[in-house]
Amino acid sequence: MxxxxxxxxxxxxxxxxxxxxxxxxxxxxxxxxxxxxxxxxxxxxxxxxxxxxxxxxxxxxxxxxxxxxxxxxxxxxxxxxxxxxxxxxxxxxxxxxxxxxxxxxxxxxxxxxxxxxxxxxxxxxxxxxxxxxxxxxxxxxxxxxxxxxxxxxxxxxxxxxxxxxxxxxxxxxxxxxxxxxxxxxxxxxxxxxxxxxxxxxxxxxxxxxxxxxxxxxxxxxxxxxxxxxxxxxxxxxxxxxxxxxxxxxDKYLFVGDYWRVSPKNGGYLEPVIGLDRQFTRVEKGELLARVIDPETFEVLEELRSPGEGAIFYTCRSYMTRPGGWAYGIACLEDDNSYWASK
Ligand SMILES: [Zn+2]
The missing domain is CATH 3.40.630.10 (Zn peptidases)
Structure with missing residues (x-):
């Protein structure tokens, strides 16, 4: 060698x-x-x-x-x-x-x-x-x-x-x-x-x-x-x-297609679904988080799940920028993502 x-x-x-x-x-x-x-x-x-x-x-x-x-x-x-x-x-x-x-x-x-x-x-x-x-x-x-x-x-x-x-x-x-x-x-x-x-x-x-x-x-x-x-x-x-x-x-979630759900606006990202829901199922349209305007305190936008899936990456409350990291959801609406053993 x-x-x-x-x-x-x-x-x-x-x-x-x-x-x-x-x-x-x-x-x-x-x-x-x-x-x-x-x-x-x-x-x-x-x-x-x-x-x-x-x-x-x-x-x-x-x-x-x-x-x-x-x-x-x-x-x-x-x-x-x-x-x-x-x-x-x-x-x-x-x-x-x-x-x-x-x-x-x-x-x-x-x-x-x-x-x-x-x-x-x-x-x-x-x-x-x-x-x-x-x-x-x-x-x-x-x-x-x-x-x-x-x-x-x-x-x-x-x-x-x-x-x-x-x-x-x-x-x-x-x-x-x-x-x-x-x-x-x-x-x-x-x-x-x-x-x-x-x-x-x-x-x-x-x-x-x-x-x-x-x-x-x-x-x-x-x-x-x-x-x-x-x-x-x-x-x-x-x-x-x-x-x-x-x-x-015992089981793995094999992720094929997934949605990256990110805020369009900068602001205070306030999760409704947090770390305790990691690896669990979400429904289409389910509310994930709100983005709050740091000056007026208005809700700038709501982040919702684009479809039925399993959450794998998540966030805590923090001040985010447009496009910032928030949620990753494995799409469970087709066969490309699934739970299975090795
Ligand atoms: Zn990196």
């Missing part, structure tokens, strides 16, 4: 270290990517875990912090590369996208780019320095403050169907009850995400877990953290990187 080399540094078995890979120099600041490299004592694959390509989704940093803390290198076969802050530029401004007036401000829509925008350079380093040396990948996209996501995305249309099957198995071994089938060949948008790049350029089985969000209180967020750690351990078992067999859910 060739030795793993990151940022020109040879990584030795049984070591845990942080490697900083330079990206570019912005006005007055160096942009780099810091990766925790956990090199197991035993031979095995390399598993890349990315977090915060979007700069305000910092819940996933907590997942990687806990993972780095608990991994026992004596038991690990292969390497884990954990990048808590993939996009330091957007993190620095607390925003999803990079604030540089570029025409490709979203790092998770900038993979494979030909220009020198910050997002092109950040994703190029991820691509060349990390993805190209990895066998499997997780890229986290969790809720921002005020909303929580709740699904595991897998790639359904790898050119090699065997890789789609591995991606699906990774999603199932995450042991979370909502599985979202992602189409990576659809349009230009999907191809330029981390998943699209991993699937179509590197042939790496990958998943996108979206469990968790911010602003829901320590107890709830701790439970989401535990869900994610269980999911990573399930994946390490499935991939043979640690001993044991993954556990699975």
């Amino acid at each position: 060739s030795l793993l080399t990151i940022g020109g540094k040879a990584i030795h078995r049984g070591t845990k270290e942080i490697v900083s890979v330079p990206v570019t120099k912005d006005l007055g600041v160096e942009i780099n990517i810091k990766a925790h490299i956990l090199a197991g004592r035993h031979e095995g694959p390399t598993f890349l875990l990315l977090s915060m390509l979007h700069g305000e989704e910092w819940f996933s940093m907590l997942i990687l912090r806990e993972l780095v803390r608990i991994i026992d290198l004596n038991e690990l076969r292969g390497n884990i590369i954990a990048i808590p802050v993939a996009n330091t530029s957007a993190f620095n401004t607390g925003t999803r996208c990079v604030m540089d007036n570029s025409d490709e401000p979203d790092a998770n829509r900038a993979f494979g780019g030909e220009y020198q925008w910050l997002t092109n350079q950040i994703t190029r380093v991820i691509d060349e320095e990390f993805m190209s040396k990895s066998d499997y990948m997780i890229d986290y996209h969790v809720g921002t403050w005020g909303c929580t996501m709740a699904d595991i995305g897998y790639g359904a249309d790898y050119p090699d169907p065997k890789l789609s099957e591995i991606s699906r198995e990774m999603a199932l071994a995450y042991q979370f009850p909502v599985i979202h089938q992602m189409k990576l060949n659809k349009g230009t948008h999907s191809k330029r995400t981390s998943m699209g790049r991993a699937a179509l350029h590197h042939s790496i089985p990958a998943i996108v877990p979206e469990i968790g969000g911010l602003g829901f209180g320590e107890n709830i967020e701790k439970a989401w953290l535990e869900d994610n750690i269980r999911g990573i351990m399930g994946n390490l078992k499935y991939l043979g990187m640690i001993d044991g067999e993954p556990d699975y859910c």
Whole structure:
């Protein structure tokens, strides 16, 4: 097995270290990517875990912090590369996208780019320095403050169907009850995400877990953290990187088509259906939330379910912008979404 080399540094078995890979120099600041490299004592694959390509989704940093803390290198076969802050530029401004007036401000829509925008350079380093040396990948996209996501995305249309099957198995071994089938060949948008790049350029089985969000209180967020750690351990078992067999859910909601219900107006989003109704059924037209004008206190709009479905991502009350995150509802009006066992 060739030795793993990151940022020109040879990584030795049984070591845990942080490697900083330079990206570019912005006005007055160096942009780099810091990766925790956990090199197991035993031979095995390399598993890349990315977090915060979007700069305000910092819940996933907590997942990687806990993972780095608990991994026992004596038991690990292969390497884990954990990048808590993939996009330091957007993190620095607390925003999803990079604030540089570029025409490709979203790092998770900038993979494979030909220009020198910050997002092109950040994703190029991820691509060349990390993805190209990895066998499997997780890229986290969790809720921002005020909303929580709740699904595991897998790639359904790898050119090699065997890789789609591995991606699906990774999603199932995450042991979370909502599985979202992602189409990576659809349009230009999907191809330029981390998943699209991993699937179509590197042939790496990958998943996108979206469990968790911010602003829901320590107890709830701790439970989401535990869900994610269980999911990573399930994946390490499935991939043979640690001993044991993954556990699975009794039933999963396989999401095909879904509605993203978002406010048209900015305002105070006041849920009628909150976290306690997650994974339950809603009827067509059922009231989900109201958006209140922060100056006049009038109801600006009501958010209602577009059809019969199952809620998977939800929100708490918060001040939202037009198009902000509110609800994700799996459409149960056709056969594309359904509850089933593994
Ligand atoms: Zn994201």
